[in-house]
Amino acid sequence: MDFLMLERWSPYVVGILIGLLNVGSLLVSKKPLGASTSFMKLGGIIYRSFDKEKVQNNEYYQKNELKLDWGMMLVLGIIIGAFVSAMLSGDFSLTAVPEMWASEVSGSFMLRFASAVVGGIFLGVGARWAGGCTSGHGISGTSFLSVISWVAGIAFFIGGIAVAFLIYGM
Amino acid sequence: MTKNNRTLMQGLIIGILFGFFLQKGGVTKYDVIVGQLRLIDFTVIKIILTAIVVSMLGISYFYPKDMVPVKTKAGSIKNATIGGLLFGVGFGLLGYCPGTIAGAIGNGYIDAVTGGLIGIVLGTMIYAMMYGKLKEKGVLTQDKYSEYSLFHHIKGSPFKVTIPFGALIMAVLLFMEIGGL
Numbered sequence: 446m447d448f449l450m451l452e453r454w455s456p457y458v459v460g461i462l463i464g465l466l467n468v469g470s471l472l473v474s475k476k477p478l479g480a481s482t483s484f485m486k487l488g489g490i491i492y493r494s495f496d497k498e499k500v501q502n503n504e505y506y507q508k509n510e511l512k513l514d515w516g517m518m519l520v521l522g523i524i525i526g527a528f529v530s531a532m533l534s535g536d537f538s539l540t541a542v543p544e545m546w547a548s549e550v551s552g553s554f555m556l557r558f559a560s561a562v563v564g565g566i567f568l569g570v571g572a573r574w575a576g577g578c579t580s581g582h583g584i585s586g587t588s589f590l591s592v593i594s595w596v597a598g599i600a601f602f603i604g605g606i607a608v609a610f611l612i613y614g615m
Numbered sequence: 616m617t618k619n620n621r622t623l624m625q626g627l628i629i630g631i632l633f634g635f636f637l638q639k640g641g642v643t644k645y646d647v648i649v650g651q652l653r654l655i656d657f658t659v660i661k662i663i664l665t666a667i668v669v670s671m672l673g674i675s676y677f678y679p680k681d682m683v684p685v686k687t688k689a690g691s692i693k694n695a696t697i698g699g700l701l702f703g704v705g706f707g708l709l710g711y712c713p714g715t716i717a718g719a720i721g722n723g724y725i726d727a728v729t730g731g732l733i734g735i736v737l738g739t740m741i742y743a744m745m746y747g748k749l750k751e752k753g754v755l756t757q758d759k760y761s762e763y764s765l766f767h768h769i770k771g772s773p774f775k776v777t778i779p780f781g782a783l784i785m786a787v788l789l790f791m792e793i794g795g796l
Binding site: 570 | 624633635674695702743765
């Protein structure tokens, strides 16, 4: 079982496993992999605890059942799975500012924190606007041969590459 | 176990495997994801394209037997582009996406569990607040590609489309390897 202790596997092996996992998920749960909806539900549940009426009257939240579901358990599972994998290989470490950002942008946690909040907001709005994320559109939707998912997936990378070049230069 | 609990348990187990694979692939790390966006590390695209080929072929096998659903999203090319580009801006700034941020949290990234998580959840709330207005102003249109999947339209075996398409994606990956990416 030494391979479980390895820090990295070939991207092709990982890709094959994630592809098989998506098919397995469709067979067993009849659901494709996807993550962004769960953050929306978490947001709705948090918001509801402050202002119940506003959430109940919100048209977007009305379309979605705000309770613990398959997708939220999936996201929870991702946290656990990544933690177990990192612990097995000794690759787990508490990192406040990622190395690349620290060495080329700034070592300040506050700046990194602020960029993560702003980035997260764009990610959240964009994922809901587009109807999915790198998993839901990028892996699941594309392999369903959905034109919208291919367009969204390509747009994710165009936007991401543009911003990465703005931050880090050419 | 009730049906609901069984569903939750399935989600958890599939998620654990997903997170395990993502971490082994290195994509729970800011440096690897942003390395891809800077076009210096092609790990992310290799994983995604390989996953698409395998998944597409699996669906081609099981869909005609009615063993897997083909569920596609409603929307339009226009909104996939607008939303996709907004998402991309966030992807570049944050350096994680909704799935990999969960993995990054498991990997120990504090910027992910604090700022990133707060941001994504806030972003979805902002969208929920905007939704009524966007709909009222007629932004959220659906075009002919809404809920469209080629799988619904292929006569006969889907493999006749997905094998050539899969081969094309593999050729792209092969060229990337030959080119040293």
